Amino acid sequence: MQEFPDFFELPLEKWIDRGVNWLTVEGDAFFDAIGGGLLQLLLWLEGALLWIPWYVLIAAVALVAWRVKDWRLAAGSAVGMVFIGLLGLWEASMQTLAIVLAATLLAIVVGVPIGIAMTRKDWIESLIRPILDMMQTLPSFVYLIPALMLFGLGKVPALIATFIYAVPLSIRFTNLGIRQVPADVIEAAEAFGATQQQQLFKVQLPLALPTIMAGINQTIMMALAMVVVASMIGAGGLGSEVLNGISRLEVGRGFVAGISIVILAIIMDRITQNMAPARAKAVE
Template sequence: MNSSIIGKSVEDIVNFLFERFRGGFDAFSAALSAAVELLENALAAVPYPVMLVAFVALALWRRGVFFAVFVGLALGAIHFMGLWSQTVSTLALVMAATLLSLAVGVPLGIWGARSERVGVALRSMLDFMQTMPAFVYLIPAVILFGLGRVPAVIATIVFAMPPVVRLTTLGIRQVPHELLEAGRAFGSTELQMLWKIQLPNALPSIMAGVNQTIMMALSMVVVASMIGAGGLGEYVLGGIQRLDIGIGFEGGLGVVLLAIVLDRLTESFGVRKPRKAAPAAKAKA
């Protein structure tokens, strides 16, 4: 089966990048691999009981007793199935992909909100990124960066970044004009308005984007395991290759439990809790 002129053109571009900038790609791959490995080693160095207490305490603070109990049971089930090391590896991969997605996506979202032309161009690019099958990203990633965690992180970033870009743009555009006019009236610069008015008011929307980015990164776990990402995805992939229902189900359950924990925790940071009324106000009432 031969590709058409479009496919051949894309192939030529990837080959050109590989041949001309191979040294740069190798250097970037080594740096990113070292960063992900450092993050994974740091998480693996934390004993399971300490990690369990930390997650339960965070859940108790953000969501309450019921969710804290669920987190304790979920992490306990993962540990009981013997998947803790794989879960830590997956968590490191998701954290690295999410942080890089935010580092690129939030500035792009701000840029798109402040420029209509950039916003239109970004929407077209994001539509392409979200509708292109995830497996397609793996091909150029493997060619440019080889096998392992690095191409998995790169492919995950491309797949998971669109929500945070879209929701950052949406959140900034939905900031009330009255607040912007008040900021201008007080002589605020564009940078001050961004940091003190637009971003704080857009935070719930941005955090929703962070939440969706994490979920989409987790959905790439099994796909990324095909090129050596490791973690829970590799466990699920092993079950598929051996047609072992038990192994596949345990790996999938580990992904689901981790996804629920991360989803509810990140979602809680985007919800503004109502402020309690002051004692004086209560007395007057």
């Protein structure tokens, strides 16, 4: 067998090490500022979720579920959340919920504009697309470590890692949704003298909304899928429970935390799935 010649070597590994080291030192202030802001958001969300009495939150979720779908979803959501409480995982669940919501919020704020930009110019799309592919296929542990180095141990790198994992979906779905808007409808808007901005807000975004909502739903699911991994670097919440359960061979503990994640996932999935406006759904 022929060995690959080792006298010629591409030192990419060393370059990346050096780059990350440089960023850690030189970009310290910058990443601290970002990290500080994100931490504030996260703590505020967590605080709010834990401040609200459990029965009020359950009632609120049930109300939303009833509004977007029907009483059955409302009842199911309420039962699920009570069940989590009975398992003694209410606080952990709220921590997880906070990080998922924060990551989703970030993904929308960052992802939707990028998705829109991709529809404007084809070169932007061909630039962004491979980056998205990389974000989705790169094993998450690979960027967990640099995130750790840049932001330090704790909730912020966990949030960043979750965000990186989840944001490609909101970008992709926004891009897809806007590109799916029939060309003749946009042409009509143009023929009536609508500006680019008017076309975007009066025609393209409303028509793309069901697809964008599907993207947000997927973003949430992705974020939930990351909670266990993220807990390795200090995300806390249900992920830590699972992790602790595994490391101490406490099968039951890991199992109930796992079930709680599933319950949260189902409730959030069903609610966001039905959030797209009824009229826009008929358009799909």
